Amino acid sequence: MSTTTARVTGTRTPRPWAMLAVSVIAQASTTVVVSTPAFLIPLLHSERGMTLAQAGLLAAAPNLGMVLALVAWGAATDRWGERRMLVAGLVLTTVAVLVASVVSGDTALGLVLVVAGVGAASTNAASGRVVVGWFPRERRGLAMGIRQSCQPIGVAVAALVVPALVAAGTISPALLFGAALVGASAVACAVIIVDPARPERSQRADGRSDNPYRRDGTLLRIHLVSILLVVPQFTLSTFGLVWFVAGLHWSTLAAGLVVAAAQLLGAAGRIGTGILSDRVGSRLRPLRWVAVAGIAALLLTSAFGALDLGVAAGICYVIASCISVADNGLAFTAVAEFAGPHWSGRALGAQNTGQFLGAAVVAPTVGALIGVLGYPAAFAIVALAPALATPLIPSARREHERDVAA
Structure with a gap:
């Protein structure tokens, strides 16, 4: 991004590779949270007496929240910046998962997991914009490839950790594990992320909208x-x-x-x-x-x-x-x-x-x-x-x- 056309967005020293690492951790952490309910299905089915259809519906709750919120988070990021939206979404996810760990009732659990998915959706657009904003075009493919690797990494972590944490017959340890990861990511994003500078919005000579x-x-x-x-x-x-x-x-x-x-x-x-x-x-x-x-x-x-x-x-x-x-x-x-x-x-x-x-x-x-x-x-x-x-x-x-x- 050209420094001659960009406006300064902060006074902290930007470290692109550190921001990429934090973005990967944040996205992987929210992926763990979103993936965790799927690995709870055996426990929910055998211990709580849920049918597989009911357990599958509960597992889909975070994804429903993400679908409902993705565009809204993207628009908010366009307006208020990447760092604020990343931290806000990660904090919302952390709070929602903490509530899910103590809530009683399957319906209430499902609703709270939807809220967790709403918060988790913030990382999709905001962390992607951090990569695009701080990495030049000739290295952007590599950086975005690293960033996109977080999804399978998050699923792998959940697959390895969640079954062991719920072996005692309660889902709370698995949810608390996800909350700890996301909470730590929120702190890291608040400390490391610097909003990329953006070109000043200019009026098109032909008067047409800049809507792509x-x-x-x-x-x-x-x-x-x-x-x-x-x-x-x-x-x-x-x-x-x-x-x-x-x-x-x-x-x-x-x-x-x-x-x-x-x-x-x-x-x-x-x-x-x-x-x-x-x-x-x-x-x-x-x-x-x-x-x-x-x-x-x-x-x-x-x-x-x-x-x-x-x-x-x-x-x-x-x-x-x-x-x-x-x-x-x-x-x-x-x-x-x-x-x-x-x-x-x-x-x-x-x-x-x-x-x-x-x-x-x-x-x-x-x-x-x-x-x-x-x-x-x-x-x-x-x-x-x-x-x-x-x-x-x-x-x-x-x-x-x-x-x-x-």
Whole structure:
């Protein structure tokens, strides 16, 4: 960002890599909170007598809160700045989770978890804006890739820690663990984060609005592409374990190790595609490559599964899983860059909202396909999602036109 066109937003010394680290910790911490209810399902089902449907609904409560609040947090970040919104959201999440740890009644617990999700949503747009604001374009892909790795890291932490904490039969220790992580993140953000300077908003010579959604359809196309590309991601993460155990007759331990490896390699893949986008000077070209590769990986996974070649199917599953998450950082960075400094908060909120809504329909829809056609055929049909997304990806020429206009 040019220092000649930017206005100073604070007196503290900005440390971009420290702010990136704090942003990753904050996002990973809220991911732990949002993911924790899913790992409580066995306890809620066996100890509290909930049906699986009821426990699943409770597990979805934080995600509902996030969907309701993402765009609002983005707009607030555009207006009041990243640091304030990060700290406010993290404090709200901490308080809500602390209340959840002592509240009685399943309905009350669900409502408080919705509030926790509302607070957690603040990190999505605000931490993304910190990365875009403090890292130059030639390193932004790497930085955003690191930042986007926080989601699988948070899920992995919850998967490892939550079952052990609830082994005694109470959910409070797991919730308090999440509250401690988020509370510490709030303090770190208050101390480390410095709002990026922004160019002064100038009046367009032609009198037109600076709303990027009115400029052309580029942002809407990226949103739609991301919704389609989230389908294979959530299909593989949701049904991978049960496919290996029930469909390919693997042990639960072996299946769990493969799924965990896919998550960790996926986090590394996000960083790798970010570096690649920096090298080629484009987010959209690698995004197209990822979509095409996803089609091939899903079809190979389906084929080896249909042939009952378990090892080959497992290898292709890991590859397909890595590819299925690789687009996330690319699209997220592209949205922020096309939206510009005065609209990126709202645009990133809209981006995440679309992805969450898309993910919400995956489990019931793909589950029904599996019930009728089996796993291999369902995975092959899911390959239609990246196939439909590929022609919708805007041309990389749009990035050049944006840079020239800027």
